[in-house]
Amino acid sequence: MIEAILPAGTVAVDTFTDWPHAFLFPEEEEIIRPAVDKRRREFTSARWCARQAMTRLGRAPAPVLPGPRGEPQWPAGLVGSITHCDGYRAAVLAESGVITTVGIDAEPNEPLMDGVLPAVSLPEERDRLDRLLRDHPDVRWDRLLFSAKESVYKAWFPVAGTWLDFEDADITFDPLAGTFEAQLAVAGPELHGRRLTGFSGRWLAAQGLVVTAIAVVARHRPRGARAVRRRAQVPPDPHDGPADRPVQSKEGRARRARPSFALPAQTPAEYSGLRLTGRSLRRVTFSLRYVRVRCCSTVLIVM
Ligand SMILES: CC(C)(COP(=O)(O)OP(=O)(O)OC[C@H]1O[C@@H](n2cnc3c(N)ncnc32)[C@H](O)[C@@H]1OP(=O)(O)O)[C@@H](O)C(=O)NCCC(=O)NCCS
Numbered sequence: 001m002i003e004a005i006l007p008a009g010t011v012a013v014d015t016f017t018d019w020p021h022a023f024l025f026p027e028e029e030e031i032i033r034p035a036v037d038k039r040r041r042e043f044t045s046a047r048w049c050a051r052q053a054m055t056r057l058g059r060a061p062a063p064v065l066p067g068p069r070g071e072p073q074w075p076a077g078l079v080g081s082i083t084h085c086d087g088y089r090a091a092v093l094a095e096s097g098v099i100t101t102v103g104i105d106a107e108p109n110e111p112l113m114d115g116v117l118p119a120v121s122l123p124e125e126r127d128r129l130d131r132l133l134r135d136h137p138d139v140r141w142d143r144l145l146f147s148a149k150e151s152v153y154k155a156w157f158p159v160a161g162t163w164l165d166f167e168d169a170d171i172t173f174d175p176l177a178g179t180f181e182a183q184l185a186v187a188g189p190e191l192h193g194r195r196l197t198g199f200s201g202r203w204l205a206a207q208g209l210v211v212t213a214i215a216v217v218a219r220h221r222p223r224g225a226r227a228v229r230r231r232a233q234v235p236p237d238p239h240d241g242p243a244d245r246p247v248q249s250k251e252g253r254a255r256r257a258r259p260s261f262a263l264p265a266q267t268p269a270e271y272s273g274l275r276l277t278g279r280s281l282r283r284v285t286f287s288l289r290y291v292r293v294r295c296c297s298t299v300l301i302v303m
Contacts, residue, residue, distance in 0.1 A: 002083075002090045002104055005178070005202035005213045009098040011056045013049040014090035016207075022048035025063035042084035049091035050080065057093060071157055081154045088209055100191055100216040103155030103199075105147040109210045112142045120146055120166040128172065136175050144203055144210040145171055152182045152199055155214040159196065160189050178202055180212070192219035 003012035018041045024032065032043050051061040054075070062075045064082075074080050080093035081104045088106050117126065125145060132141040152169045170183040180201050188196030201214040 001204070001206060001209075002092065002106065002211050002213060005204050005211065006092055006102075006104075007099075007215050007217060009217065010092050010094045010102060010215055011053040012090065012092040012104075013052040013056075014088065015045060015049060016087055018045045018089075019048060027065060028063050031065060042089060045089040046082045046084050046091055049089055050082065050093060053080070053091055053093040054078070057095065069157065079158065081151075083150075083154075083211075085209070088207075090211075092213070092215075094215070096218075098218055100218050101155045101159045102213070102215045103151040103153065103201075104211070104213045105150035105154065106209050106211045107143050107147045107150075109140050109205055109208055110143060111140050112146060116146070117142045120149060122167055122170055125171060132173060132175055139175070139205045140210065141173070144173065144205070144212065147210050147212045148173075148180050148182065148201060148203065151201055151212040151214045152184075155199055155216065156184075156188070159191060159216075173203065178204060182214075191216065 002014050003010075006012050022044050024044055024047065028043075028047060032040050035043065047064050050064050050072075054061050057078070059075065059078070064072050064074065067073045072080060072082050074093070077096055078093055079096045079099055079102055080091060081102045082091045083104050083106045084090070085106050085108060090104060090106060092102055092104050094102060112120075117129075121129070121142075129141045129145060132139070148171045149166055149169055152171075153164050156164050164184075164186070168185045170185065171180055172183075173180045180203055182199045182201065184196070184198050190196070199214045199216070201212055203210065203212045205211075
């Protein structure tokens with residue numbers, strides 16, 4: 001399900017089931033041994049998702065240990081994010097040369113507990129949520145706001161390495177486009193030559209859940225990154241047993257079926273995950289015009 005809101009170049013695997021054959025590496029086992037059964041199941045299934053994603057990226061399955069602040073420690077050259085809530089687990093991975101940072105979160109599409117919203121939101125966010133709930137009552141916007149902030153933190157921490165408070169991000173949702181903007185109140189690190197001031201993300205409400213995702217696409221791709229992106233879009237091996245198949249949405253299957261030369265469905269601004277300036281948008285427009293001119297002249301030469 002969550003792959004529907006992630007850009008090409010990421011590999012997302014999710015599941016609504018805890019597979020009994022999911023295994024842990026001894027070092028993971030060591031960490032999770034004292035945990036209660038619920039925690040063990042979510043930890044194990046999320047790692048099952050992560051290892052499926054590693055395999056699809058052409059990597060050998062590897063342990064994913066929590067770092068000092070709980071952050072998942074990915075094998076060298078990979079970035080990723082994990083989420084789990086009742087009945088759902090997901091992991092998204094990408095080559096670090098393709099995606100700079102990623103954050104995902106899933107929550108039940110249910111109201112937050114009493115007293116939580118004021119603690120995790122700004123007054124102006126609460127005003128906007130009231131309007132959204134009135135106009136689109138099927139989505140629990142308070143819970144979606146919370147999820148978006150969790151995704152912000154998971155995308156922020158690997159690049160900033162610091163804590164971020166709930167009031168440090170001001171989230172604005174677009175209810176029709178399924179996108180959101182997070183404006184940061186604190187100075188972020190420099191990414192691709194620009195100061196990180198916010199994130200663009202996407203959201204989805206389906207199957208009783210609200211899910212959010214942020215993926216910052218690397219601006220300067222290293223040599224071979226194109227091949228990596230193509231590899232990341234390779235569908236799962238049909239010889240995998242059905243029990244090993246993650247649950248996939250219709251949108252996800254449709255996206256996979258898209259020919260590899262198709263442009264992504266998102267606009268360039270959403271696609272990058274980073275807020276683009278007017279100048280870079282003009283550059284994108286120019287590039288598209290250039291491609292059109294090149295295509296026309298090629299047709300003329302062929303004729
Ligand atoms: C860490 C936190 C974001 C996890 O979110 P959650 O909704 O409670 O739980 P989820 O199941 O969605 O995610 C858990 C996963 O987050 C990941 N995670 C934990 N700490 C992390 C960090 N510092 N950076 C990135 N990912 C982290 C882990 O992979 C964890 O799964 P694992 O323990 O099985 O490896 C949350 O508990 C937290 O501490 N939030 C406070 C910070 C915050 O959100 N600030 C708001 C900024 S606007």
